[in-house]
Amino acid sequence: MIVPLSIVSLLGLVCLALLASPYPFLAPGAVFGLVGVAVLYRKPMWGLLGIAALVPFEGLFKENAFSGSKFFGLALILILMLQLALHQIPGARLRSNIWRPLIGFMLLYGLSLLLSENMNLSMTHFRELAVGLILFVITLLIGRELNLDLFCRLMTLSVTTTCVLAMFSAKYQDQGRASGLLEDPNVFALLIAFTVPLALLLVVRGPSVLHRLFWGGCFVLLLGGMTKTESRSGLVVLMLSLVIGLYHYRAQLPRIRPRHLGFAMLGLALILPLAIAVMPAGYVARIQSLSILSAGVNAHKDESLGRRASYILVGSQMIRENPILGSGPGTFPLHYAPTGYAKAFSANRKLSDLYRRAHNTYLEIFSEIGVPGGLMFVGMIGLGLYNLLHARRLWLQRRDWAQADLLTHLGMSFLSLALFLMFLSAPNHKLLWIMLALTSVLRYDAEQAAQQEARP
Structure with missing residues (x-):
């Protein structure tokens, strides 16, 4: 005391x-x-x-x-x-298999920082990244006491609240697209895609019908919020996440009776036309525009896709010029602004429109930090996913279905986050670093439980 x-x-x-x-x-x-x-x-x-x-x-x-x-x-x-x-x-809590690629990434990041083309931008980038690194250490230290059910509830309630605000108030929209209390609709879509698997877990685990109805209502509001963001990448990531969830629960399919299937078909017959009717016309047009990808990107038909293609071209050129240590953290906008793409895709020629980030975390890391640093960063994400898969496999071997379900839904959320990084520049996102550390904690808990069971 x-x-x-x-x-x-x-x-x-x-x-x-x-x-x-x-x-x-x-x-x-x-x-x-x-x-x-x-x-x-x-x-x-x-x-x-x-x-x-x-x-x-x-x-x-x-x-x-x-x-x-x-x-x-x-x-x-x-x-x-x-x-x-x-x-x-105990200091032993800091042990994690993520440390090796993280230390390698930070060493390469430091060298790139020292040789940066613009030290001010790089230091700003480092200060933002430092917040994520601190959260990584904090989560390792206290993650074992974290109430994951409460984590799911709080995240679902907080994101659902912002969905309600964005759906029914123009104040929380950006040119008609829901952005919640954030500046970018795609960042808001990331939060929704991350939270939907957690909301589904609460629906599955609901102790009563009222609880399931409440969390089911939150799930519907999250889907409505995703629709209002008009984010195509969000829709793709969300659908992939839901497919993984269906695969996990495939063992439950034999429990479905013909009468249940009839009610499900009736529900789909009512919900799908309603969803199409209330879906914004602009969102339908944006989704249909994905069909042009098979014929190549045409900036005249879809400016957003053309702009993203220009990021890839500029980033690829940066990688060719500085493949080992990149041009320095946070310097992608300096390379993009002088190009003709910046002027062509700028709505009003403001500095914020000319100096754009890559809107792709992986592309940004590879072009600014270099290929070795980018591989270390991807390695961290891959290890995090492996940790969750390994922990889930251990719980399945013990026939602990509740823990396996939890790992599956957390894995869906983390995978959604990892996939969304291909459409956003967010290497410092707080949930990314919290989840990275949490994957190590969850793997440790599963391995300890397996070792205790194996002891005579």
């Missing part, structure tokens, strides 16, 4: 200092901060859950110097450092 008392004393001094300062109205905030730190000291997992649940609401705090996510992050850093120093948390 020495550490909590020291924190109490420190915050007490902060309160007195604020009362004596020109800003005495900030003193009550220190009191609430004291209560929050005390709670997080006993239950650090609440801080990690808070960070994850606040991801869909980050747009609300963009202009604020201090937000809920920053409070949780700073508090967890302080608390976990103290608990590690006092051996209240």
